[in-house]
Amino acid sequence: xxxxxxxxxxxxxxxxxxxxGARSIKTTAKQQGIRLAVSMLDLTTLEGADTAxxxxxxxxxxxxxxxxxxxxxxxxxxxxxxxxxxxxxEALAGTGVATASVATGFPAxxxxxxxxxxxxxxxxxxxxxxxxxxxxxxxxxxxDDLRVMREIARIKEACxxxxxxxxxxxxxxxxxxxxxxxxxxxxxxxxxFIKTSTGKASAGATPGVCLVMLEAIRDHVDRTDRIxxxxxxxxxxxxxxxxxxxxxxxxxxxxxWLTPERLRIGASSVLNDLLMQYAKTExxxxxxxxxxxxx
Amino acid sequence: MxxxxxxxxxxxxxxxxxxxxxxxLADRYGLFxxxxxxxxxxxxxxxxxxxxxxxxxxxxAWAGPRxxxxxxxxxxDAQPRWAALPDRERGKYLFRIARLxxxxxxxxxxxxxxxxxKPLRESRDVDIPLAAAHFFHYxxxxxxxxxxxxxxxxxxxxVVGQIVPWNFPLLMAAWKLAPALACxxxxxxxxxxxxxxxxxxxxxxxxxxELPDGVVSILPGDGTAGAALxxxxxxxxxAFTGSxxxxxxxxxxxxxxGVGLTLxxxxxxxxxxxxxxxxxxxxxxxxxxxxxxxxHVCCAGSRLLIxxxxxxxxxxxxxARMGRLRVGDPLxxxxxxxxxxxxxxxxxxxxxxxxxxxxxxxxRSIACSLPEHGYWFAPTLFTDVSPAHRIAVEEIFGPVVxxxxxxxxxxxxxxxxxxxxxxxxxxxxxxxxxxxxVANALRAGVVWQNTYNHFDPTAAFxxxxxxxxxxxxxxxxxxxxxxxxx
Numbered sequence: 001x002x003x004x005x006x007x008x009x010x011x012x013x014x015x016x017x018x019x020x021g022a023r024s025i026k027t028t029a030k031q032q033g034i035r036l037a038v039s040m041l042d043l044t045t046l047e048g049a050d051t052a053x054x055x056x057x058x059x060x061x062x063x064x065x066x067x068x069x070x071x072x073x074x075x076x077x078x079x080x081x082x083x084x085x086x087x088x089x090e091a092l093a094g095t096g097v098a099t100a101s102v103a104t105g106f107p108a109x110x111x112x113x114x115x116x117x118x119x120x121x122x123x124x125x126x127x128x129x130x131x132x133x134x135x136x137x138x139x140x141x142x143x144d145d146l147r148v149m150r151e152i153a154r155i156k157e158a159c160x161x162x163x164x165x166x167x168x169x170x171x172x173x174x175x176x177x178x179x180x181x182x183x184x185x186x187x188x189x190x191x192x193f194i195k196t197s198t199g200k201a202s203a204g205a206t207p208g209v210c211l212v213m214l215e216a217i218r219d220h221v222d223r224t225d226r227i228x229x230x231x232x233x234x235x236x237x238x239x240x241x242x243x244x245x246x247x248x249x250x251x252x253x254x255x256x257w258l259t260p261e262r263l264r265i266g267a268s269s270v271l272n273d274l275l276m277q278y279a280k281t282e283x284x285x286x287x288x289x290x291x292x293x294x295x
Numbered sequence: 296m297x298x299x300x301x302x303x304x305x306x307x308x309x310x311x312x313x314x315x316x317x318x319x320l321a322d323r324y325g326l327f328x329x330x331x332x333x334x335x336x337x338x339x340x341x342x343x344x345x346x347x348x349x350x351x352x353x354x355x356a357w358a359g360p361r362x363x364x365x366x367x368x369x370x371x372d373a374q375p376r377w378a379a380l381p382d383r384e385r386g387k388y389l390f391r392i393a394r395l396x397x398x399x400x401x402x403x404x405x406x407x408x409x410x411x412x413k414p415l416r417e418s419r420d421v422d423i424p425l426a427a428a429h430f431f432h433y434x435x436x437x438x439x440x441x442x443x444x445x446x447x448x449x450x451x452x453x454v455v456g457q458i459v460p461w462n463f464p465l466l467m468a469a470w471k472l473a474p475a476l477a478c479x480x481x482x483x484x485x486x487x488x489x490x491x492x493x494x495x496x497x498x499x500x501x502x503x504x505e506l507p508d509g510v511v512s513i514l515p516g517d518g519t520a521g522a523a524l525x526x527x528x529x530x531x532x533x534a535f536t537g538s539x540x541x542x543x544x545x546x547x548x549x550x551x552x553g554v555g556l557t558l559x560x561x562x563x564x565x566x567x568x569x570x571x572x573x574x575x576x577x578x579x580x581x582x583x584x585x586x587x588x589x590x591h592v593c594c595a596g597s598r599l600l601i602x603x604x605x606x607x608x609x610x611x612x613x614x615a616r617m618g619r620l621r622v623g624d625p626l627x628x629x630x631x632x633x634x635x636x637x638x639x640x641x642x643x644x645x646x647x648x649x650x651x652x653x654x655x656x657x658x659r660s661i662a663c664s665l666p667e668h669g670y671w672f673a674p675t676l677f678t679d680v681s682p683a684h685r686i687a688v689e690e691i692f693g694p695v696v697x698x699x700x701x702x703x704x705x706x707x708x709x710x711x712x713x714x715x716x717x718x719x720x721x722x723x724x725x726x727x728x729x730x731x732x733v734a735n736a737l738r739a740g741v742v743w744q745n746t747y748n749h750f751d752p753t754a755a756f757x758x759x760x761x762x763x764x765x766x767x768x769x770x771x772x773x774x775x776x777x778x779x780x781x
Contacts, residue, residue, distance in 0.1 A: 007572070009573035016576070022420075024311035024628035025309075026311050028309045029306070215575050251619050258305075258306050
């Protein structure tokens with residue numbers, strides 16, 4: 001199967017993405033946007049040093065990010081390595097916050113398909129509601145689209161009822177044409193969400209990459225009527241960046257996508273910035289970082 | 296287990312109007328002659344209004360023939376001293392004006408938006424920065440003039456009259472004044488009757504920059520002042536940007552008088568989308584090409600030529616994208632499309648759009664709530680347009696795009712060139728060779744590839760055919776203000 005790429009103009013897409021970054025989000029729109037962004041967070045810890053204690057603390061934060069500001073909602077999910085799924089699952093039982101697990105040899109994905117399947121099955125068995133897999137960049141860059149799609153389809157099977165987010169790791173794909181193409185492959189292979197990055201590469205959910213993927217989703221939905229969600233992960237570390245991603249979604253896919261069922265932001269440090277910015281809209285001054293808990 | 300769907304929140308941007316309390320506008324402005332604001336010879340003050348509210352902003356003196364004569368005398372008197380300054384000194388004044396425009400950028404942007412109806416996003420990000428950039432660019436040329444005109448000895452023309460339109464009031468003033476002054480000419484600028492304010496603020500900037508008296512005069516007014524300028528025997532050159540009809544009158548008037556002339560007139564520019572284009576960016580370029588500044592752009596991509604194989608896809612995407620345009624209060628920082636500049640212009644747009652419907656083209660205008668007062672026109676798309684329809688031939692100068700289709704590259708070129716105008720064109724393709732081939736075949740002064748409505752002071756701008764002659768911008772923009780001595 002020879003590959004046919006749809007063109008994305010780098011200058012044009014980056015201009016449009018930057019233009020949407022200049023939208024002015026103030027007063028009530030800022031408050032509402034911040035609450036929305038919090039409700040879409042996949043609060044993430046993916047470190048070799050993760051322990052049960054650390055994960056439990058993060059879960060408590062996920063359920064109630066700001067005890068002093070009751071209108072701040074819970075986040076959408078906690079995102080951990082498979083070994084921490086059981087801990088998170090227990091800590092989050094009955095809270096409405098989902099447990100997501102990375103799998104498939106995250107972050108490089110350089111293991112056999114069997115190992116990827118086993119990794120996924122383990123996470124699902126431990127109670128993961130959502131699986132964040134990585135595509136095989138090795139297969140993609142070698143031009144083997146079929147293998148990329150087959151892997152995704154097999155992992156999707158292994159997920160059972162769990163939702164599948166497919167990470168493209170866009171920084172390693174090399175061009176916007178590739179980002180668009182990989183988005184299409186992932187959606188055709190059955191992804192419930194497509195996700196920008198692992199957070200472990202040199203760049204993450206840049207505005208340009210987000211816009212390319214959102215346009216791909218829009219075109220996929222137009223063609224197939226199947227809803228696919230979007231997750232921006234990596235590099236979204238400020239409220240301004242988070243609101244910028246919401247604007248990109250609103251003006252590309254529309255208001256129907258502004259719900260945690262269809263849009264997620266994967267991050268950790270952004271949460272406290274969102275809380276500080278929210279407090280600022282109420283008090284009129286910037287707080288101190290000590291005002292909110294660090295996990 | 297049934298999952299209760301979360302109630303979806305409709306998240307919209309709160310109103311974000313730019314503040315106006317920092318403005319220091321006077322209630323009344325006189326004429327700017329000889330470095331001073333002064334009363335017109337015949338007291339005639341006309342209010343300039345905000346087209347988004349129809350409320351008056353300030354009273355503006357309108358110049359008559361006697362004022363024009365006085366300004367020409369003052370400019371004639373000042374010209375030898377201005378031209379005799381060391382070139383670098385002239386450059387310094389221009390640098391100073393450029394910096395002052397930057398310093399007062401916020402104020403100028405707000406006033407431009409109030410007076411003309413364009414979205415603040417554009418006046419802030421395009422008009423004012425580009426106006427400063429033009430002064431910076433030509434400030435740099437002031438001491439390098441002979442290298443701008445193939446190493447010949449050059450001299451200024453003398454006193455030039457400059458008439459600018461209402462669509463980019465300050466920017467067009469900068470396009471005209473900066474090269475004229477750099478070359479050692481003195482200038483009399485007539486801003487458009489509906490948008491005189493930023494030109495008058497530029498007069499204040501000339502005072503602040505301590506520009507020698509008489510080097511720049513600014514005479515607001517209507518066609519009477521423009522006609523007096525053109526008929527006066529005291530000028531060495533006229534530079535005009537505006538409609539083709541007025542341009543033709545000016546050329547007739549000047550025939551055989553040895554007065555230099557450059558004209559930048561109307562357009563019906565073709566924006567050509569090939570099947571191998573990056574579709575979403577092409578759609579963005581179409582939107583920027585025709586809805587930028589409500590389509591009040593002489594080089595607007597108002598004739599959209601789409602290859603038939605992608606016609607339906609591009610139109611569907613364009614229509615969806617148009618639905619996201621935010622039309623309304625020009626001062627709101629999130630507004631994409633502002634107010635139509637004047638009642639007169641609105642009427643012209645309405646007339647041509649009605650003609651389009653009568654001739655059988657299919658009209659779609661986006662659903663948007665338009666303010667009760669002021670002049671507004673919803674962004675509009677015409678499909679099933681034939682090349683003979685008025686909306687495919689005449690300049691509408693509004694937020695209205697007419698779509699025509701083509702089958703082959705040769706047909707695209709033929710259709711694009713099939714116009715009495717020749718100002719600009721856009722080409723959307725991922726193939727570099729095709730882009731250059733088509734660009735070379737187009738009779739248009741500006742050809743954009745995979746972008747549209749991008750302006751830069753280093754690039755020459757101007758037209759073919761009924762779009763006028765002469766170039767502005769870059770070294771080519773010096774030539775119309777210089778005489779080659781030897």
